[in-house]
Amino acid sequence: MTTNSLYFVNWWTDTLIIGGLSIVTWVALLAFHHSADAQPIFWFALVLSLVVNYPHFSATVYRLYQSPDNIRQFPVTAWGLPLILFGAVAASLWQPGAIAPYFLMLFLLWSPYHYSGQTIGLTMVYARRAGFPIGRRERMALSAFVFSAFVCGVIRFQQTGSSGGFTDFYGMSVPAFPLPDWTEAAAQAVMWTGALVFVGFAFVWCFGEKRLMPPIVLLPALTHFVWFVPGASLKSFWIVVPFFHSLQYLLIALVMQLKVRIDVVRGEHSWRRIGAEARRWGSRNILGGILLFIGLPAAFSWLPLPLMTIAGILAAAVNIHHFFVDGVIWKLRDTATSSALMMNIAELAGPGAVDLTRPKVVEA
Amino acid sequence: MRNTVAGIVLAMFAGSARAADVAAGACDPVLATPREAFLAAGIAAMIACGVTSFFLAGRVSERTHVALAMLVVLVGGFCLFTLFGLVGREIPVAGSLVLLGVIGLFKLMNQFEIRRKPSRSDK
Numbered sequence: 001m002t003t004n005s006l007y008f009v010n011w012w013t014d015t016l017i018i019g020g021l022s023i024v025t026w027v028a029l030l031a032f033h034h035s036a037d038a039q040p041i042f043w044f045a046l047v048l049s050l051v052v053n054y055p056h057f058s059a060t061v062y063r064l065y066q067s068p069d070n071i072r073q074f075p076v077t078a079w080g081l082p083l084i085l086f087g088a089v090a091a092s093l094w095q096p097g098a099i100a101p102y103f104l105m106l107f108l109l110w111s112p113y114h115y116s117g118q119t120i121g122l123t124m125v126y127a128r129r130a131g132f133p134i135g136r137r138e139r140m141a142l143s144a145f146v147f148s149a150f151v152c153g154v155i156r157f158q159q160t161g162s163s164g165g166f167t168d169f170y171g172m173s174v175p176a177f178p179l180p181d182w183t184e185a186a187a188q189a190v191m192w193t194g195a196l197v198f199v200g201f202a203f204v205w206c207f208g209e210k211r212l213m214p215p216i217v218l219l220p221a222l223t224h225f226v227w228f229v230p231g232a233s234l235k236s237f238w239i240v241v242p243f244f245h246s247l248q249y250l251l252i253a254l255v256m257q258l259k260v261r262i263d264v265v266r267g268e269h270s271w272r273r274i275g276a277e278a279r280r281w282g283s284r285n286i287l288g289g290i291l292l293f294i295g296l297p298a299a300f301s302w303l304p305l306p307l308m309t310i311a312g313i314l315a316a317a318v319n320i321h322h323f324f325v326d327g328v329i330w331k332l333r334d335t336a337t338s339s340a341l342m343m344n345i346a347e348l349a350g351p352g353a354v355d356l357t358r359p360k361v362v363e364a
Numbered sequence: 365m366r367n368t369v370a371g372i373v374l375a376m377f378a379g380s381a382r383a384a385d386v387a388a389g390a391c392d393p394v395l396a397t398p399r400e401a402f403l404a405a406g407i408a409a410m411i412a413c414g415v416t417s418f419f420l421a422g423r424v425s426e427r428t429h430v431a432l433a434m435l436v437v438l439v440g441g442f443c444l445f446t447l448f449g450l451v452g453r454e455i456p457v458a459g460s461l462v463l464l465g466v467i468g469l470f471k472l473m474n475q476f477e478i479r480r481k482p483s484r485s486d487k
Contacts, residue, residue, distance in 0.1 A: 074477050075424070075428060076431035076432060076435065076476075077431070077476065077477050080413075080416075080431070080435055081435070081476075084409060084435055084438065084439060087405065087409055088442065091402050091405060094398075095398045095402065098398045098399055098446075099398070099399075099402050099446060102442070102445055102446040102449050103442075105445075105449060106442065106445060106466070109463075109466055109470075110470055113467065113470045114470075147467070154463075165453075175449075175450055177449075177452070177459070177462075177463065178450060178451075178452030178453045178456065178459040179452060179460060179463060180452075180457060180459060180460055181456075183460055183463075323473070324473065327473065327474045327475075327476055327478070328477050328478060331478050
């Protein structure tokens with residue numbers, strides 16, 4: 001195993017994007033941002049949304065709908081699900097007081113759950129790259145840690161972000177999800193047990209292999225912990241958590257896209273080509289994100305509702321669609337996906353890049 | 365024990381039953397409350413998924429049929445969520461059960477339209 005093959009790009013880039021940057025931001029906000037007014041950070045996050053958050057949704061849509069093969073392979077996700085979501089959006093717009101709050105509540109619960117799924121996926125990818133096998137027991141311990149942290153986060157977000165039992169979302173009052181007082185203590189107990197067991201497995205592996213586990217393997221889970229446990233009580237921080245989640249996603253999605261475009265099409269293998277493909281993909285996704293989150297609400301602005309209400313409901317629908325599509329297109333058990341997730345970007349720059357999408361052919 | 369369980373279930377659904385009482389005279393669809401109209405639309409969507417699955421029998425893969433069944437679960441789950449999503453405000457323990465149900469729904473949806481391992485009967 002080369003040093004590079006542990007990372008998608010290199011130590012610095014992967015460490016910063018996967019969690020380093022968000023942990024540094026949390027520490028900085030904790031140390032220097034003492035104002036209760038989170039408005040400046042909100043506006044900053046909104047600007048970042050245009051170039052990171054919105055494109056991350058667009059990247060999923062692009063990945064699913066860019067090829068007719070994908071649409072044929074996943075017809076319910078490509079056609080059936082948008083129809084159902086269109087129905088939910090129509091019902092929410094028709095009854096913004098009776099149905100929309102529940103639709104938004106569902107989205108606000110699903111979103112951190114989705115982040116948890118990404119954390120587990122990233123840990124699995126880096127563990128596989130490091131040669132640390134994640135079997136059923138390891139995965140159970142990791143899931144216990146990650147999903148309990150998610151429950152803690154939901155409780156803390158509501159404590160920090162809601163007033164009078166309601167959370168503000170795009171100017172709408174979404175009811176806080178009611179839970180008994182002991183839930184957080186129970187979730188913390190499960191979370192720490194899961195963490196201890198997983199770290200135990202990591203220690204056993206280190207002793208067996210006589211080497212240290214690369215920190216990048218544990219970084220996604222540590223980052224997730226910072227986002228959902230200590231970070232969830234800091235409003236100025238959790239405003240930017242979606243940005244960091246999207247950043248993680250874009251790194252992986254970019255590598256996947258480059259793999260599809262450069263390796264499979266069998267074009268020129270060079271950094272120049274990588275740069276051109278990345279710019280092309282990035283600009284398309286920025287445009288797609290603007291269409292999804294600004295263009296789509298503008299198209300419905302003729303409805304007799306505040307534009308923010310329309311934008312909030314549509315944003316929830318785009319998010320939920322993303323959660324489904326993500327689950328479909330990023331399954332590690334899929335050979336093409338898992339092999340692409342094992343590569344380093346430099347492999348695409350050299351002429352001798354290995355065609356990892358067809359390992360069985362190579363073996364044969 | 366069975367009587368206790370039946371009693372708890374009856375108590376839980378008493379609120380919904382009262383809602384049905386209030387709506388008992390509302391046979392006229394025009395008089396249906398917005399929530400009742402939404403539930404009717406949800407039921408219609410579930411029927412549409414079932415009918416689609418029926419007419420596609422033999423023409424599409426098992427994975428597509430399973431995905432359509434999961435859409436039924438999603439629509440039904442959301443309809444129940446609009447009815448009982450805030451039950452935890454009255455009964456805190458029920459709030460935990462709703463959260464567990466919602467997590468179960470998310471977990472199930474995570475398996476949406478993916479390749480499944482062949483069952484024993486397929487071998």
